[in-house]
Amino acid sequence: MATAIRFEHVRKAYADGTVAVGDLSLDVQEHELLALVGPSGCGKSTTLRMANRLVEPTSGRIFLDGDDVTDVDAVGLRRRIGYVIQNVGLFPHRTVGQNVATVPRLLGWDKARTRARTGELLELVGLEPGRYARRYPHELSGGERQRVGVARALATNPPVLLMDEPFGAVDPVGRRRLQTEFRRIQSEIGTTVMLVTHDVDEAVRLADRVAVLSRGGVLEQLSDPVRLLAAPASAAVADLVGTGAAVRLLALGTVERRDLSPATGTPGDGPVVRVGDPLDAAFAALAAQPSGRVAVHEGDAVVGELDAPGLLAALHRLVDGAQDRTDDTAPVRTA
Ligand SMILES: Nc1ncnc2c1ncn2[C@@H]1O[C@H](COP(=O)(O)OP(=O)(O)OP(=O)(O)O)[C@@H](O)[C@H]1O
Structure with a gap:
């Protein structure tokens, strides 16, 4: 299977000297959903944001489909990579339809094509276009807003999607439903996903593989969810998966x-x-x-x-x- 994203000895030290990520090497395979989990401040978001150059690595190399991301123009790069964050960041004064159409508009797609794509995406995320396209973000529930965020990120069919706590602001029941639906969509369209979460349950439920990080972006374990729960590779991982591991396994x-x-x-x-x-x-x-x-x-x-x-x-x-x-x-x- 081809590698979609490769981190090679990546380090990020912020200007104040904080070493968020010391020396991380990690491959994300094409079409897989890889979850990054770990305690607060361990460097998950920094790692994710280096992939689309919202954060520039201090050293090391990151490849997207074999291209060194530092050689690619940052704007062009972000068109190849969708990005979804907690609370989505929808434009409040634009309708749902206009929000989803943001990138197609920037790319100069004509109206008919943009409209067709917007409708298709809203359908995909379970929001009937006739009901939702003209609404404004404040007229939606938290879960619905999150769906719009996913639709917007998928607008140009990017091969890679980065997600930072995408379901974090949604209530537990809605969250579970969104997770299941997102997993279905991801399997259907085959997007490679790198997802940051501090929720081990979310990671094991959604991911093909889970990367557990500890402080400084140290990779403690990289494995499929069952192995992670059944055989934690270190005390830090055992600590993270906790005593509920057997119960979590039951869900798998x-x-x-x-x-x-x-x-x-x-x-x-x-x-x-x-x-x-x-x-x-x-x-x-x-x-x-x-x-x-x-x-x-x-x-x-x-x-x-x-x-x-x-x-x-x-x-x-x-x-x-x-x-x-x-x-x-x-x-x-x-x-
Ligand atoms: N712009 C910045 N300047 C200085 N330090 C930063 C900056 N951004 C993050 N950090 C620090 O880098 C470390 C890693 O932060 P990061 O946000 O990557 O962790 P995280 O695992 O995503 O945390 P959380 O789960 O709490 O969101 C933390 O110690 C954080 O305080």
């Missing part, structure tokens, strides 16, 4: 037929669990069932029952699968 696995025991008819009425459901949903259903077993459906048929040992077996399979892979492997996309 799914119920499979091989985890089931034969149907006995013991489970009473309760939430329906289906083959392919996330393990955390199955766990919740199991916890609510006094018999300790839930019927599992596939299509219209009950194909077996899940109990606690079955759930544990599924969890172990997930973890063992991750242990067999090495760190820093290219992502395998299933979406």
